[in-house]
Amino acid sequence: MVSEFLASGVRRPQPFGSPVLYTRPLLPDLESLQGHLEDVWRAQYLTNGGQKAQELEKRLRALLGAQHLSLHANGTLALALALRAMNLSGEVITTPFTFAATPNSIVLAGLTPVFADIDPDSFNLDPAAVEAAITPETSAILAVHVFGRVCDVEGLQRVADKHGLKLLYDAAHAFGAEIDGRPISSFGDAVMYSLHATKLFHTAEGGALATWDADLHARIERSRNFGFGPDGLVEAAGMNSKMSELNALLGLEVLPLVEEERRKRTNVAAIYRSRLSQAPGVFIPEPQDGVVDSRQYFPIFIREAEFGLSRDALVDAMAEFNVIARRYFYPLCSEFPAYAANAAGSHLPVARHVVQEVMCLPYFGGLSDDDAQRICDIILFIHQGGR
Numbered sequence: 233m234v235s236e237f238l239a240s241g242v243r244r245p246q247p248f249g250s251p252v253l254y255t256r257p258l259l260p261d262l263e264s265l266q267g268h269l270e271d272v273w274r275a276q277y278l279t280n281g282g283q284k285a286q287e288l289e290k291r292l293r294a295l296l297g298a299q300h301l302s303l304h305a306n307g308t309l310a311l312a313l314a315l316r317a318m319n320l321s322g323e324v325i326t327t328p329f330t331f332a333a334t335p336n337s338i339v340l341a342g343l344t345p346v347f348a349d350i351d352p353d354s355f356n357l358d359p360a361a362v363e364a365a366i367t368p369e370t371s372a373i374l375a376v377h378v379f380g381r382v383c384d385v386e387g388l389q390r391v392a393d394k395h396g397l398k399l400l401y402d403a404a405h406a407f408g409a410e411i412d413g414r415p416i417s418s419f420g421d422a423v424m425y426s427l428h429a430t431k432l433f434h435t436a437e438g439g440a441l442a443t444w445d446a447d448l449h450a451r452i453e454r455s456r457n458f459g460f461g462p463d464g465l466v467e468a469a470g471m472n473s474k475m476s477e478l479n480a481l482l483g484l485e486v487l488p489l490v491e492e493e494r495r496k497r498t499n500v501a502a503i504y505r506s507r508l509s510q511a512p513g514v515f516i517p518e519p520q521d522g523v524v525d526s527r528q529y530f531p532i533f534i535r536e537a538e539f540g541l542s543r544d545a546l547v548d549a550m551a552e553f554n555v556i557a558r559r560y561f562y563p564l565c566s567e568f569p570a571y572a573a574n575a576a577g578s579h580l581p582v583a584r585h586v587v588q589e590v591m592c593l594p595y596f597g598g599l600s601d602d603d604a605q606r607i608c609d610i611i612l613f614i615h616q617g618g619r
């Protein structure tokens with residue numbers, strides 16, 4: 233039996249009629265997509281760097297401020313391929329507070345992930361922790377701009393330069409992010425964007441790699457096509473990570489919608505921030521100075537002692553109102569069975585703390601002001617003891 237009112241007189245908010253997930257893919261107008269599908273049908277050319285993929289590469293290169301950019305079947309393969317193309321060996325230092333694809337790509341490239349702790353403000357790799365994790369086996373750093381919050385790019389570059397390491401970024405959450413007017417593509421040796429359906433800009437499945445290094449770019453382009461060189465001979469065993477024309481076409485149709493989507497998400501963020509930042513025990517990170525936010529996720533942190541309820545209890549209680557918030561990222565990658573051995577020597581107090589408090593609220597342009605307000609009502613109702 234659920235109570236309709238709290239002792240304070242606050243009324244129980246209406247549950248949503250159908251589940252509100254933490255994200256929703258941006259879908260272009262179907263008729264427009266069908267119209268352009270005819271181009272692909274007429275060309276009878278479905279993959280292998282066709283016209284649509286070339287067009288999308290060109291547009292993304294300009295939009296993301298990339299010197300060179302290649303499209304891939306997905307972000308995981310793109311990252312693995314970039315690591316392989318750098319001729320690395322041994323260990324790659326990375327963050328445990330990321331999606332499994334980050335350490336997975338290191339293993340796919342034949343390398344060993346080593347986890348270093350994160351910074352409590354950006355939630356990204358702490359350069360001092362990275363430096364402390366360096367061994368004679370270390371050959372690279374793979375940092376993640378998690379939730380679109382940017383890394384300490386200068387600090388990480390200093391560590392990389394000092395120790396002769398390559399520096400790669402997983403920018404799966406940071407499409408279009410900028411630091412002091414500089415696009416995120418311009419930091420590090422290679423930058424991966426995931427174009428998966430859950431990302432702000434997507435091609436259903438897909439990935440992109442940006443780099444300033446022409447030789448690296450050429451090796452990556454060969455490697456995404458089995459290793460074939462310009463003379464038609466395989467120079468080094470490659471993968472297959474080409475983007476199909478259908479995925480590229482979808483991307484070309486989604487791309488013009490991104491700015492409006494970002495504007496709508498900015499509005500949702502403002503509602504969440506104004507309603508929830510007052511609630512005891514709800515911590516909302518401040519925007520970073522000089523940074524253009526990609527608007528990929530809206531993370532909040534639940535401090536149980538002040539909130540009166542754990543993050544897990546809040547997520548479960550919200551589900552009863554059909555609001556499906558996500559414990560993202562939970563658990564740490566270092567706690568997955570696959571990485572237990574890698575993490576044995578890691579000291580990760582900040583990451584271990586953060587991962588207990590974090591959750592991502594529903595965040596997509598399709599949420600109306602009323603929806604966002606109702607989600608806040610639900611969280612505050614639960615906070616005040618309602619179920």
Ligand SMILES: *Cc1c(COP(=O)(O)O)cnc(C)c1O
Pocket residue numbers: 306307308309330331333334376402404405426427428437438439
């Ligand atoms: C989505 C994501 C990836 C993987 O991208 P795919 O395109 O799905 O392979 C990698 N890293 C992070 C942080 C992600 O969120």
